[in-house]
Amino acid sequence: MTTARTIRVGLEERAYDILIGRNLLERAGQEIAARMPGARAAIITDANVAALHLATIEESLKAAGIQGTAIRVPAGEQSKSFPVLETVVDAILAARLERRDVVIALGGGVVGDLSGFAAGIVRRGMDFVQVPTTLLAQVDSSVGGKTGINTAHGKNLVGVFHQPKLVLADTGVLDTLPPREFRAGYAETVKYGLIDRPEFFAWLEANWQEVFAGGEAREHAIAEACRAKADVVARDERESGDRALLNLGHTFGHALEAATGYDSSRLVHGEGVAIGMALAHRFSARLNLASPDDYQRVEAHLRAVGLPTKLSDIPGGLPGADRLLEYIAQDKKVSRGALTFILTRGIGQSFIAKDVPASEVLAFLEDSLKQ
Amino acid sequence: MTTARTIRVGLEERAYDILIGRNLLERAGQEIAARMPGARAAIITDANVAALHLATIEESLKAAGIQGTAIRVPAGEQSKSFPVLETVVDAILAARLERRDVVIALGGGVVGDLSGFAAGIVRRGMDFVQVPTTLLAQVDSSVGGKTGINTAHGKNLVGVFHQPKLVLADTGVLDTLPPREFRAGYAETVKYGLIDRPEFFAWLEANWQEVFAGGEAREHAIAEACRAKADVVARDERESGDRALLNLGHTFGHALEAATGYDSSRLVHGEGVAIGMALAHRFSARLNLASPDDYQRVEAHLRAVGLPTKLSDIPGGLPGADRLLEYIAQDKKVSRGALTFILTRGIGQSFIAKDVPASEVLAFLEDSLKQ
Numbered sequence: 001m002t003t004a005r006t007i008r009v010g011l012e013e014r015a016y017d018i019l020i021g022r023n024l025l026e027r028a029g030q031e032i033a034a035r036m037p038g039a040r041a042a043i044i045t046d047a048n049v050a051a052l053h054l055a056t057i058e059e060s061l062k063a064a065g066i067q068g069t070a071i072r073v074p075a076g077e078q079s080k081s082f083p084v085l086e087t088v089v090d091a092i093l094a095a096r097l098e099r100r101d102v103v104i105a106l107g108g109g110v111v112g113d114l115s116g117f118a119a120g121i122v123r124r125g126m127d128f129v130q131v132p133t134t135l136l137a138q139v140d141s142s143v144g145g146k147t148g149i150n151t152a153h154g155k156n157l158v159g160v161f162h163q164p165k166l167v168l169a170d171t172g173v174l175d176t177l178p179p180r181e182f183r184a185g186y187a188e189t190v191k192y193g194l195i196d197r198p199e200f201f202a203w204l205e206a207n208w209q210e211v212f213a214g215g216e217a218r219e220h221a222i223a224e225a226c227r228a229k230a231d232v233v234a235r236d237e238r239e240s241g242d243r244a245l246l247n248l249g250h251t252f253g254h255a256l257e258a259a260t261g262y263d264s265s266r267l268v269h270g271e272g273v274a275i276g277m278a279l280a281h282r283f284s285a286r287l288n289l290a291s292p293d294d295y296q297r298v299e300a301h302l303r304a305v306g307l308p309t310k311l312s313d314i315p316g317g318l319p320g321a322d323r324l325l326e327y328i329a330q331d332k333k334v335s336r337g338a339l340t341f342i343l344t345r346g347i348g349q350s351f352i353a354k355d356v357p358a359s360e361v362l363a364f365l366e367d368s369l370k371q
Numbered sequence: 372m373t374t375a376r377t378i379r380v381g382l383e384e385r386a387y388d389i390l391i392g393r394n395l396l397e398r399a400g401q402e403i404a405a406r407m408p409g410a411r412a413a414i415i416t417d418a419n420v421a422a423l424h425l426a427t428i429e430e431s432l433k434a435a436g437i438q439g440t441a442i443r444v445p446a447g448e449q450s451k452s453f454p455v456l457e458t459v460v461d462a463i464l465a466a467r468l469e470r471r472d473v474v475i476a477l478g479g480g481v482v483g484d485l486s487g488f489a490a491g492i493v494r495r496g497m498d499f500v501q502v503p504t505t506l507l508a509q510v511d512s513s514v515g516g517k518t519g520i521n522t523a524h525g526k527n528l529v530g531v532f533h534q535p536k537l538v539l540a541d542t543g544v545l546d547t548l549p550p551r552e553f554r555a556g557y558a559e560t561v562k563y564g565l566i567d568r569p570e571f572f573a574w575l576e577a578n579w580q581e582v583f584a585g586g587e588a589r590e591h592a593i594a595e596a597c598r599a600k601a602d603v604v605a606r607d608e609r610e611s612g613d614r615a616l617l618n619l620g621h622t623f624g625h626a627l628e629a630a631t632g633y634d635s636s637r638l639v640h641g642e643g644v645a646i647g648m649a650l651a652h653r654f655s656a657r658l659n660l661a662s663p664d665d666y667q668r669v670e671a672h673l674r675a676v677g678l679p680t681k682l683s684d685i686p687g688g689l690p691g692a693d694r695l696l697e698y699i700a701q702d703k704k705v706s707r708g709a710l711t712f713i714l715t716r717g718i719g720q721s722f723i724a725k726d727v728p729a730s731e732v733l734a735f736l737e738d739s740l741k742q
Contacts, residue, residue: 082457093524096701121492124519124530125609148495153464159495160531238496330467 029064135185184270400435506556555641
């Protein structure tokens, strides 16, 4: 028997539990059967994750009497596209699943975002369970109901809000995660400290090695991150206000992902966020909002764990500042043409800054490209 | 100056007005500007409707200071598809519209369903205005927030619930509607009488010629239909209960549309619903739920206005009863494998019948194919 930490996302009739602990894959069937009696399942996964974990979850579903159909998509960000979405939707319909049956996302952020979108639109909304297999997905994308795909115009510009009925974050599966992927997810973990939990940031500075090693510290960090995210989501489910704080580091980060053509050999999402958070703190200091000590502390910690913090850390060269600014302006966190950024007054004191002058951003990007 | 009837759809923070009257296209700009100050617009329409009405609405937007981009899709049911959805989404993004800008659907049910789905998924939900130009869309599809596209597995199996911010039903535009299209929309109007408003059905029996001729009776009929739909939607926005009553005639109707390959030269949606309503009343009599007098009265009225009521009214032949049953079983109004139908105890006494035995449906279809 295993124990798991449980975090409740308080969204009234859409409230759900996040379970965090080892060996949750083996318990997936019983946890789902208890919450969704009689449901059949489609398990969306990619080839890499399927090789490691599909058999485990299939056995668990079978043992709980749940009929399951596996649907495989190609691994990688390219699967967050209209053609792959259509393939997944068709496969769910071909399996004759109904509105009260369940779509299970088994994988990282790509599989979760894509599957959640499919679950949100088949029959105008099916039940949905997230089984995130990366640290990034466990601390961020699997919680909160944002789903979507990318288009030529940018990342995550198309999707729906569709909350899962359950999130199973099996911390044991992270043992097989490549170190680079673990670090990328760690960047999103750090984010919660930088938004409004300075004591959590300090705890990570002191304990990051134990988090990377696994065990109790890792579970604590994931639980803290999920709790932080659940709090924000419960306050502002559809991002009309506070939830935008979760975009700390993401406006710069998304622009960098777009500028590198979503080429994961050059930059993965969490690395973009790491650089984006470092830039957001530097930019805040430049605007005299925060002390330079803060950005130095942030950069030092990100560098200590092996994350990039500067534009020059991205291999292969970047376009000019003008073009980067265009990517930022096309990003969805633009309101009525004004540039909106998450800036900070110090560690754990982030805030939503509207009407940031484009000229300031441009000058800052020009300087940043030289560093 | 024109006057319009206003019906409020009571959905709390998602509540909105339906305006019904002549010359509303000319007022579109001012009505939108009053409710969504500062918004820019994308107008989704098809070639047929564009030729008749696009210039009018564009001028109206311009006069109200609203910047508008027209996006044209091919006319016809085939546009409710993933490829056309992707085209529309890309065009909205290319116009750089943001979350608080507005997507305007100018057209019939196809344009409305497609545009509403696009508005529901671009940036996870943009504002949306319906300007329905067919009777069918004015009394049914433009109200209630159901959006979607078709797939090889059936009609409307993919979509979202996304309520408009405003519906402008210009009854004058119906003057240019082909008679067959007007009759098809009339079938959905009759539906509200058959569901739970027997006095409205009796009024239509007495006044249908005036409704077809235009003027006051037409506006009254459209307003009654919208009020009936608004009441149901306000009670059950996401179709977890009562809203299924709106599917009266649709389970048979959708199966017939699928069986004729969505070929509008053979059968349009409203005609499928007319036959479906006649069949639902006949089937109810066969199951001894209602008197044969009722189905005879329903069929007599539908025939009087020129609508089909029998399977043999569909040109070009149909597949066998087995295959029709398969189409019914794949329809989305299936719950856990049991067949759900809207049946009736008489005019205006429809109810949701769950667990209808497939064998009864099959035998009924076999007999109906002989008539």
